[in-house]
Amino acid sequence: MSAESKEKMRQTQLRKYSDPEFSKRMADSKRTVASRARYSAARRRVIDGYDDQRLIDLSRMAMGNLVRTMSGDSRGHRSVHHSQKAGDIHCDSDLELRFCRDLDGFDNVFAYGRCDDCIVYSFDGRRHVYNPDFCVQTDEGTVIVEIKGADSDQVRAKMDAAVEYYRRLGLEYVLMFEGDIERCEERGRFMYGGGGADEADCKD
Template sequence: MPILDAPRECPIKSHYGKHSVYFPSQKNQTQIVCDSTLEADYCVLLEFEPTVERYQSRPGIFKISVDERIHDYTPDFLVETTELVYYTEIKLDFTKLSARVNAKLQAASCYFNQLGRLLRFADENSIRRGEYLRNLKYLYLHSFNVGADERGDCARQLEALTLPIRLGDLLTKQNGPSTRSIYKAIFDQVLIFDLRQRLTINTQLEVRNDGHQHSESWCSV
């Protein structure tokens, strides 16, 4: 059975051939240290998911028992949502793991179950979903530092628009919202389109009106 033990602080390690990626998190207002670009891509999905309130990488070292031997285990992420808290393990392909690694992950999953937590698994196929992720990465990286005045101006102008509207027409509208505030509105799902299709200047944008709760920054303007 897994041995319950308080996590120790996880030191930042570097390995030959592995380089850290620093992801600029808007939700956490800090840089998240990732061990791969796949982990950084996972962060984009966490930023997009409205129920995720905060998250951290390398949340600690846990003592787990595998075949009656004690091993250190560090999950890749700790995620806190409005409904639950869970850990995530990231791998390129879980079907290609060794028996030893699989046994360690199963023991870790049992360990967290005893704590009343989940250990979730995310691989390349579940994270890098074609145009969906490409669109989110583009929107996220082009929507930084949007101030309250920009959000307010964008929200007011969106209310006055006749929708749907082409992205290109909105971007070139005379005295229209700033480009980054438009991309922020799309990323925050105030404006929506089919994320499975590549975002272009010809993309038709709609206002979301299905009861979805927008982020506080948009509700308060």
């Protein structure tokens, strides 16, 4: 190890012991890394249980989405939210932007970001790939969140597939509408249909 690297480590240790806020950020960072490692391991266990054909289908659908995005055949991101907790977050709607701003102010949320999972679901006799909106890490665990402005049969088909997918991972998935976000704003904390919040408090 070089002398410069050793000096950086020494300065880091000095800051950790002298600055309570720095110590908290370090602890939160380690907690986030550990949570992501557990999530990745669980996700690998689910993927290992897929048969080869399903993985091939999933890869083809994901590649199709990528090609459509690169060619401009995509709704695209409408805005970027600059978050102190999550960095730059791309939002597809004003409701998503509002949700991100709320998460920044909720004390029980210490990290969040866009969700990059690809979930296969069926609707109208066809197979589709669905990407949930956000992965939110709270003081009680990790929650996958989908933000919607309106309900529909296709939204429910996505939800059914996502609930089963994340159940196998040991995670909770929640579908939130504007009314759910408003209730969280009224209480001043992120709430969902479990993990310390009554379902009646957060669900329509």
